[in-house]
Amino acid sequence: MTEGDELVYDSRMSDSDALMWTIEKDAMLRSTITAVAVLDRAPDHDRLRTLLDRGTRIVPRLRQRVRANPLSIAPPRWEVDPSFDLDYHVRFARATGDGTLRDVLDMVQPIAMAGFDRARPLWEATLVEGMEDGRAALVMKVHHAITDGVGSVKLALIMFELERDPDGHADLPPPPEAEVMSQVVRWVDALAHEQRRALGIARRSGATVGGATARTAGQVVTDPAATASRAAETVASVARLAAPATAPLSPLMTGRSLSVRFDHLSVPLEAAKTAARAAGATLNDAFVAATAGGLTRYHLEMGVPADELRMSMPINVRTAETEDHAGNQFVPARFAIPLGEADPVRRMQTLHQLILEQRGEPALGFVEPMAAVLRRLPTSVSTSLFGSMLKGVDLVTSNVPGAPIPIYTAGGRVEHLIAYGPLTGAALNLTLLSYLDELHIGVNVDPAAVTEPERLVAALRDAWDEVLAVGAPRRSPGRPRRAAPRR
Known part of the structure; x- marks a missing residue:
């Protein structure tokens, strides 16, 4: 697929992207997006390399590195890497253990934790073969400075095709030319x-x-x-x-580290939409309501109840004029969400109103000017100031629409597509990505904050069962109820 060539690629970072790039002086504030595509069979190596090679020629950002300007007069530039090496960015590995998804996620975690080589383009792809039942996983790691969640879906299309074995392939387009610039x-x-x-x-x-x-x-x-x-x-x-928020609101999830733990939840898409409609809410409201319900359960089960948590949620500010721009087009809203509401309908309705209020905040239009000011400060100062805004966040939620049709890569059919957003100082990040008729929720937690991740995932599952029950058809008295399968 070549949808990537419809995007517009600016040669210079925006101030907000430049700030995101700068604050990584603090490793806890790294902005790495990791996606795991589980395939029904291992793709052909040569076809995969050709597919990715074609993608880097269509999408110039995948051959570009970041180059700073003298004295940081202007934001950094995106420039084609004259020494681009596809073999550095495309790796191959074998699954460990029994080759389960859990085994693969354990392999992916250290990949996601490692910082990028700043002298090279900011992406890596790893094919993990040897999974159970002959499956494989394609792991894509991308720096958030390249694009946001919505834009990353468009970028990811270069790795996928609409057929398992499409007829013929056009010749590779020429690679973008490297631009040589003197200091003057x-x-x-x-x-x-x-x-x-x-x-x-x-x-x-x-x-x-x-x-x-x-x-x-x-x-x-x-x-x-x-x-x-x-x-x-x-x-x-x-x-x-x-406003600074150096301390989380959770009395339980207070620890922070440089480590991550990946888990996964799967929810039926239509059932989630039906439940949201029944409450007069949106799919995103149902997602946040299930998240709040799961975190309420987790805190109670751990014996440390909480009244509210501070959540960060990216608000998409793409317009008709900027829809096709590859850079980040979101502003991060931070606000407290209440815990403890037992009724999932009231919970969805309460969060629906709260999120509407956040979307209407006048300050959303001031994010880029504020970033311009922060970017011009000494790196240590801007990192400290921005870090003070992020490290008191308890959780991040992100909702990204995915492909509604089957997609393939080099002969392998995508069965599951899971995205893991960055923590950037939070205790956990839940990223919802739809694919076909399912919602795949990537659960990224800091193990220093969430000390019993399996208990948290079970609590989130139970909370989703509550939300989905809102839209379930009423059953006649006496009729036995079948338990929903655990995924």
Whole structure:
């Protein structure tokens, strides 16, 4: 598939992406996305390498490395690696143990923990063969600076095909050419970028003065109280967004480390949608409600109840104009979610309203200017400030729409597609990715925070059973109820 060539690739990082890149001076704040595609059979090695080679020619970002500018005048540039080596990025391995998914996830965890070689393009692919029943797993590791969850699905399409054995393959397109820039040219390029940015700000400000400001002045005269209220609301919203939160709200999940533990949940897609509709909520509300229910159970079973947890949730800000841009197009909302609500319907409804409020926060439009300020600070300072905003987060949730049709890679049919988002200082990250008629939820936890991960997964399963029961058809009295199969 070649959908990747429809994306627009900027030659320079945005300020928010540059900040994400900079704060990795603190290894706990690494932003690595890991995806595991379980295949019904091992793909052909040569076809897989050709597929990935073609992808790096179609998607220039996969052959580009990050190069900083002199004195960090402007955000870093994306530049083609003149020494690009496909064999460095594509690896092959054998499953350990009995070749179960659990065995594979145990192999993937240290891969996900390792930092990227910053002198090379920021991705790796590992094919794990020898799984039970002749299956295999293709593991893709990508740095979050390349793209967000929605964009990563588009990028991932280069690895997949619509048929097991498509007829014929076109010749490989030429690789992108490496650009050689001297230090002088880098200085000029960085200064020109900052000049264009200043002119753009001036134009937008001028348009405001010519139109919106006059309108606002009239509003101040006619309704000064409302104008002052809106300004105060915006200031308060920015303060909430930037407020330090160095301590988690959970009295239980307080430990932090550089390690991860991967688990997986599978939920029927249509049943989840039906349950959400029955509560007047969305699929994402059902996801967050099941997460909150599972964490309530886990805290109670561990003997340390909690009233609320601080959650971070990426809010997609893609527009019609930016839909096809490859970079990150999200803003991270941080807010407290209540625990302890036993009724799954009320829980979904409460969270639905809470999430709506977060999507309407005025501060969401100020994330990029705030990132521009933080990026210009000394690295140690920006890392410390941004880290103070992240390390008090208890959990991260992310909902990414996936492929509704069967996909293949080099002859192997994808059975399950699981994504694991980065912790970036949180105790756990739950990433929901739909594929065909199932929701696959990647559960990434810090074992220093979640000391009994299997108990947590069981609690999340039970909470999902509660949510799905909301949409289940009512049964006549006396009719035996069949237990839902555990996945």
